[in-house]
Amino acid sequence: MSLALGKQWSLRRMADSNGFFKMSSLDQRPPIEDPIKASLTQANLLTTDKLNADIVTFKRLLIETFQSRASAMLLDPSFAVPGCLNALDTDKGLFLSLEDPYSTKTEQGATLTSVINGWSVGKIKRIGGDALKLLIWYRPEGDRAVNSHQQQLVREIGAQCVKYDIPFVLELLAYPSRQSFATPALKAQNKADSVLLALTEFAKAEYQVDVFMLESPVAAADLPGVGKSGWEEVQSLFDQITTLAQRPWIMLSMGADMEQFQTMMTHAYRAGCSGYLAGRAYWLNTLSLYPDWQAMTDSLQVEALDYIDTLNQLTDECATPWYECASGEIAADSTTVDQGFCPSYADI
Numbered sequence: 001m002s003l004a005l006g007k008q009w010s011l012r013r014m015a016d017s018n019g020f021f022k023m024s025s026l027d028q029r030p031p032i033e034d035p036i037k038a039s040l041t042q043a044n045l046l047t048t049d050k051l052n053a054d055i056v057t058f059k060r061l062l063i064e065t066f067q068s069r070a071s072a073m074l075l076d077p078s079f080a081v082p083g084c085l086n087a088l089d090t091d092k093g094l095f096l097s098l099e100d101p102y103s104t105k106t107e108q109g110a111t112l113t114s115v116i117n118g119w120s121v122g123k124i125k126r127i128g129g130d131a132l133k134l135l136i137w138y139r140p141e142g143d144r145a146v147n148s149h150q151q152q153l154v155r156e157i158g159a160q161c162v163k164y165d166i167p168f169v170l171e172l173l174a175y176p177s178r179q180s181f182a183t184p185a186l187k188a189q190n191k192a193d194s195v196l197l198a199l200t201e202f203a204k205a206e207y208q209v210d211v212f213m214l215e216s217p218v219a220a221a222d223l224p225g226v227g228k229s230g231w232e233e234v235q236s237l238f239d240q241i242t243t244l245a246q247r248p249w250i251m252l253s254m255g256a257d258m259e260q261f262q263t264m265m266t267h268a269y270r271a272g273c274s275g276y277l278a279g280r281a282y283w284l285n286t287l288s289l290y291p292d293w294q295a296m297t298d299s300l301q302v303e304a305l306d307y308i309d310t311l312n313q314l315t316d317e318c319a320t321p322w323y324e325c326a327s328g329e330i331a332a333d334s335t336t337v338d339q340g341f342c343p344s345y346a347d348i
Contacts, residue, residue, distance in 0.1 A: 005345070006165030007210055010130040011248075011322060014093035014167070016071040019321025021250050021275025022312055023093075024066040026059055027076035027133070029101040031280060035287045054291070056083035061293075062283055063087045065300045069308045074133060074277060076101075077119050081127070095169070096129040098157065099136075109175070110146045111137040113153055121160035131167040132157075133213065139175050140197035151201070158208030163348060171213040171252065174198040192217040192237050199244045211322070212249040213277055214241060216264050220256035225263040226270055238271035248274045248322035253281035258307045262314065269318035274325060276315065282307050 003011070015021050036054050040046040059080045064087055067073060072093025075081055081096065088094065098119060104112040113136055124132045134157050136150050154170065161168035174194035195217040202209055216223065217237040224231045241249060251268040253261045253276070261281045265273070282304040289295040 004165050007167045010167050013130045014072040014095060015322055019323055020315050020319045021322065022071045022315055023074060023095060023275065023277045024070045025074045025277050025279030026062050026080055027074045027097040028279060029076060032058060036290060039290055055079050060084045060087050061297060067092055069312060077116060093130045094128060095131050095133060096124045098132050098134045106146060108143055110142055112146060112149050121157060121164055121166065125164040125166050131169050133169045133171055135171040137173050137175055138198045139194060140201065154202060154207045162208055167210045168208060169211045169213055170202060170209045172198055172202055173215055188222065191219065196240055196244060199241065203244055203246060211247065212245050213252055214249055215252050215254045220260040220264060223260065223263045223267060226266040235267055235270060238267045242272040248325040250274060251276050253278040255280050258282060262311060265311065265314055272320045272325060274320050274322040276311065
């Protein structure tokens, strides 16, 4: 894997000075919108303007609270970018989501991912984004037409990211077959298989993914932690991720609580993970205090920041710098220098 100069520069901005990704996820729409909307409805205060204003206020609070501990922040283009971008420190990586959170659901429960209406790779680059994120739900043995749609979208976005020389971060979530839940053991095996087989597909060169954001191959509640009873079998699944990915990868919190996510990261870092993207793990409980903004602020300052500090310490001690990941060599776009570089570097 070689990276064009623009992608190299952007990934350096996304990581800290040691090459570790410490990223806060604030791009969620329904998990933030729905509780605020429900509270406003119950108080008979719901209007579109009030709902939008409070969503922006909450996202701004998250940015202002967490950015001192983050290397980059994942924002959405509907609320956070137009409403909060001026709150983001200029030394932080600007990470922007591309997928529509309300993408089409099929009768079989699959998701046909689509891009937010009016949004694009080119617009993310134009606004100054350092990287983009596309979320893909995928089941390897799922409906062929659904899988074909997901694959083609990833190919198209990968090609656009090459065109604009911006890192392509693929958030890959593998939903298991509903028929696989006959026993707890079968359910666990199916989850691991789904995660690893989906990664096997999208690690192919044709998709041109630069960084993977992945869920744990083992349910968060079932992770023993490195050194605990039965940890070797679990660790072998995490180790396969590095073998299959052949590029930097990041662990997702996926709704795990703080203790579970820290346990997850002990396995991920031992396997060669380069960092994390976490959001709901440290801000979801705060929404239960809405609309008491002072209580919400206090909640984030006390519990969440201590947790992030612990997670960042673990990252500093155990993570693998993104540029040292398997087959993640850094290579210039061209071996030519001086007058030879400018004509050799591709235009848009």
